[in-house]
Amino acid sequence: MLATIYRSTGSWYTAKTETGFVYNTRMKGIFKIDDITSTNPVAVGDIVDIEPEDAGNNTALIDKIYERKNYIARSSPRNKKQHHIIASNIDQALILATLKEPKTSQGFIDRCLVAAEAYHIPSIIVFNKTDLYKNKEWDVFEKLHRMYTDTDYKVNKISMKTFEGLDELKRLMQDKITLFYGHSGTGKSTLINYLLPRLELRTREVSNWSGKGMHTTTFAEMFDLPFGGRIIDTPGIREFAINDMERSELSHYFPEMRAVLNNCRFNNCLHIEEPGCAVKKAVEERKIYFERYQSYYNILISIQENDY
Numbered sequence: 001m002l003a004t005i006y007r008s009t010g011s012w013y014t015a016k017t018e019t020g021f022v023y024n025t026r027m028k029g030i031f032k033i034d035d036i037t038s039t040n041p042v043a044v045g046d047i048v049d050i051e052p053e054d055a056g057n058n059t060a061l062i063d064k065i066y067e068r069k070n071y072i073a074r075s076s077p078r079n080k081k082q083h084h085i086i087a088s089n090i091d092q093a094l095i096l097a098t099l100k101e102p103k104t105s106q107g108f109i110d111r112c113l114v115a116a117e118a119y120h121i122p123s124i125i126v127f128n129k130t131d132l133y134k135n136k137e138w139d140v141f142e143k144l145h146r147m148y149t150d151t152d153y154k155v156n157k158i159s160m161k162t163f164e165g166l167d168e169l170k171r172l173m174q175d176k177i178t179l180f181y182g183h184s185g186t187g188k189s190t191l192i193n194y195l196l197p198r199l200e201l202r203t204r205e206v207s208n209w210s211g212k213g214m215h216t217t218t219f220a221e222m223f224d225l226p227f228g229g230r231i232i233d234t235p236g237i238r239e240f241a242i243n244d245m246e247r248s249e250l251s252h253y254f255p256e257m258r259a260v261l262n263n264c265r266f267n268n269c270l271h272i273e274e275p276g277c278a279v280k281k282a283v284e285e286r287k288i289y290f291e292r293y294q295s296y297y298n299i300l301i302s303i304q305e306n307d308y
Contacts, residue, residue, distance in 0.1 A: 117253035156168060177231075251270075
């Protein structure tokens with residue numbers, strides 16, 4: 001019986017069949033999927049075959065996991081060499097950011113974009129809490145909007161208080177599987193409660209003493225949207241790890257760099273000190289934003305530090 005994993009809480013998984021019946025499922029034996037070393041062999045979004053157990057019981061065994069079209073992962077907190085797969089079979093990723101209470105750094109946004117690019121997942125950047133923005137925040141928003149739209153990313157702005165931008169956001173999400181992620185405190189739960197008012201996810205205020213959000217979600221979960229499509233809510237991510245990536249690969253996940261890579265003198269150019277570098281030339285000519293190049297450099301250094 002074909003089903004989709006909607007929730008993962010460790011060794012048990014909530015699976016929904018094509019007819020809408022929900023089972024509590026567990027794995028039948030040990031699976032090795034796509035040679036992925038992960039802490040969770042089954043992830044939200046996985047398509048599986050399940051075998052119901054005793055009649056009248058809503059439990060079932062997972063006896064097959066179908067090949068994933070894509071997935072997105074972060075480093076395991078316990079072992080940096082292992083993945084924790086956040087979700088699979090995703091149509092698009094929605095990065096929820098705020099410029100106030102709390103402020104999302106451009107570096108965090110860029111790490112999320114790189115991770116999505118690496119897993120072939122289109123991204124939408126959504127700036128929330130625009131009702132709080134003053135001139136300073138609007139100046140920052142305009143600069144970021146210009147930079148990311150020039151790089152062909154979709155950028156939207158919303159307010160849960162004034163409802164600005166919410167109809168357009170629903171249109172972007174309709175009939176698609178959308179992964180939500182962002183720092184805790186950016187309004188993820190509030191937005192999901194708006195989209196699914198009967199869900200009533202817990203929300204908590206931003207911590208006054210730290211200015212950072214406090215975690216409210218402890219596991220990934222998928223929900224059906226009433227207007228068509230699904231969303232996947234994820235635990236609040238403070239830092240997005242870039243996994244299993246060679247330093248020479250990184251520039252391929254910056255679309256504006258990818259466009260000029262073939263013009264570099266050296267095939268293995270890291271775009272730092274090498275002569276004849278097309279990326280550095282494009283930065284000097286302002287065809288690539290310096291801020292994006294700076295993010296590239298910071299991520300590159302972090303990969304160097306973790307490469308052992």
